[in-house]
Amino acid sequence: MAGEAWTERKTTAVLVLADGTVIEGYGVGAEGATEGEVCFNTALTGYQEILTDPSYAKQIVTFTFPHIGNVGANPDDHEDLTPANSCGAVGAIFRADVTAPSNYRSAGHLDAWLKARGIVGLTGIDTRALTAFIRDNGMPNAVIAHSEAGSFDIDALKARAKAWPGIVGLDLAKHVGVAENAVWKETPWIWDAGYAETSEPRYRVVAVDYGTKRNILRLMCGHGAEVVVVPPTASAEDILAHRPDGVFLSNGPGDPAATGAYAVPTIRKLIEADVPLFGICLGHQLLALALGGRTEKMHQGHHGANHPVKDYTTNKVEIVSMNHGFAVAADSLPTGVEETHRSLFDGSNCGLRLSGKPVFSVQHHPEASPGPQDSHYLFQRFFDLIDERRAKKAA
Numbered sequence: 286m287a288g289e290a291w292t293e294r295k296t297t298a299v300l301v302l303a304d305g306t307v308i309e310g311y312g313v314g315a316e317g318a319t320e321g322e323v324c325f326n327t328a329l330t331g332y333q334e335i336l337t338d339p340s341y342a343k344q345i346v347t348f349t350f351p352h353i354g355n356v357g358a359n360p361d362d363h364e365d366l367t368p369a370n371s372c373g374a375v376g377a378i379f380r381a382d383v384t385a386p387s388n389y390r391s392a393g394h395l396d397a398w399l400k401a402r403g404i405v406g407l408t409g410i411d412t413r414a415l416t417a418f419i420r421d422n423g424m425p426n427a428v429i430a431h432s433e434a435g436s437f438d439i440d441a442l443k444a445r446a447k448a449w450p451g452i453v454g455l456d457l458a459k460h461v462g463v464a465e466n467a468v469w470k471e472t473p474w475i476w477d478a479g480y481a482e483t484s485e486p487r488y489r490v491v492a493v494d495y496g497t498k499r500n501i502l503r504l505m506c507g508h509g510a511e512v513v514v515v516p517p518t519a520s521a522e523d524i525l526a527h528r529p530d531g532v533f534l535s536n537g538p539g540d541p542a543a544t545g546a547y548a549v550p551t552i553r554k555l556i557e558a559d560v561p562l563f564g565i566c567l568g569h570q571l572l573a574l575a576l577g578g579r580t581e582k583m584h585q586g587h588h589g590a591n592h593p594v595k596d597y598t599t600n601k602v603e604i605v606s607m608n609h610g611f612a613v614a615a616d617s618l619p620t621g622v623e624e625t626h627r628s629l630f631d632g633s634n635c636g637l638r639l640s641g642k643p644v645f646s647v648q649h650h651p652e653a654s655p656g657p658q659d660s661h662y663l664f665q666r667f668f669d670l671i672d673e674r675r676a677k678k679a680a
C-alpha cells in the first residue's frame with residue numbers, strides 16, 4: 286500500500302524436491318525436517334481428518350483449497366486409532382497463512398495442533414503450481430523443513446530428498462496398525478449429541494488394522510456390530526478364533542505388494558473359510574493380490590472428496606472420497622473376479638467381488654470423513670451378506 290513500509294518476510298520453511306527444486310515459504314506447525322512423498326488433496330473441508338488418516342503415513346499433503354485452518358482444530362476429528370504414534374501425514378502445505386479459528390467446535394488453533402502432532406507445515410507457496418507439477422511429473426519425493434531461525438542446509442536437504450527411497454516397496458501397515466487386539470463400540474457422530482456406543486451388538490466383525498480410519502469402525506457399529514480390531518499381522522487362525530460374522534480388511538499406507546507378503550496368505554485362508562469379507566482401499570488392493578491380481582503405482586494418485594465412481598452392479602454414480610497412490614490393474618483380475626466399480630475420472634479400478642463367495646471390496650472411502658456420504662450403502666451391502674450367510678446356516 287502506498288506510503289507503507291515494506292519489509293521482506295523471512296523464509297522459515299522450505300520444500301526440497303528430490304530433483305533439486307527448492308520452494309520457499311513460511312513455517313507452521315512443528316519445526317524440523319522430514320521426508321515424504323508429496324501428493325495433492327482437492328477436498329474443501331476435513332483437513333484434520335485428512336492429516337490424521339493413517340494411509341497418509343510418509344506423505345506430505347498439499348491442499349489445493351487455499352484457506353486451510355479457518356475452523357481450527359478439535360479433539361473429535363481425528364481418524365487414526367493410535368494418535369500417540371502420530372501416524373498420518375508427516376507434512377502439510379497450505380496456500381494461505383492459517384487464520385484465527387472461527388467455529389463452535391474449535392478447541393484451538395491449527396498451528397498448535399500441528400505442533401502437538403509433529404506435523405511440519407509450509408504456507409505461502411503457489412500450491413497451484415505445485416499441483417500442476419505433480420499432475421505433469423507424478424508425486425515427487427521431498428523433504429519439508431521448518432526452522433523459525435530460517436537456517437537451512439539446502440545441500441543436505443537436497444541430498445536427503447534424493448536419498449529417500451520412496452513409498453514403492455514400503456510396508457507401512459505394520460507401523461500404524463494396532464499392536465494388541467482392541468474392541469471398538471463407538472457409533473457415528475451425531476449433531477448435538479457427539480459419539481455414542483453400541484449397547485447390544487448383533488454382529489461381531491473382526492477388522493484387520495492396516496491403518497484403519499475410525500469412521501469405518503463407527504459405521505459398522507452403527508449397523509449393530511461390535512468390532513474386534515486386530516494387528517495387521519494377525520493370522521487367519523487368530524482372526525477366525527473370534528468367530529466373526531464378517532471380516533473387514535482396512536485401508537492403510539504404503540505399497541500393497543510389500544504388505545501383501547504377510548497379508549495375502551492370511552486373506553487367502555479367510556476366503557477359503559467362507560467368511561463374509563469386505564475391504565476398503567489398501568484392504569481392496571490386498572484382496573485383489575490375494576485373488577491373483579496385480580497392483581501398480583499411479584502417476585498422481587487420487588486424493589480428494591469429489592471423485593465420481595460408477596457402481597456397475599446398479600449403474601449408479603456416486604461422488605466419493607479418495608486417498609490412494611496405488612491401484613489394482615483391472616486386466617490382472619482373474620476369471621471369477623468381477624470389476625464392480627470404476628473411476629469416472631480415469632477409468633481405474635474401484636471395486637471387485639468374487640463370484641460364489643461373500644467377498645467384495647472398494648478402492649474409494651465409503652466412510653467419507655471427510656467427504657460425501659454417497660457410498661455409505663456399501664456398509665449395508667456387507668451386513669446384507671452377513672445376514673444372508675446367517676440365514677443359510679440357520680436353514
Ligand SMILES: NC(=O)CC[C@H](N)C(=O)O
Nearest residue numbers: 340536537566567610611
Ligand atoms: N487409503 C489407503 O488405504 C491407501 C492404500 C495405499 N497405501 C495406496 O496409496 O494406494
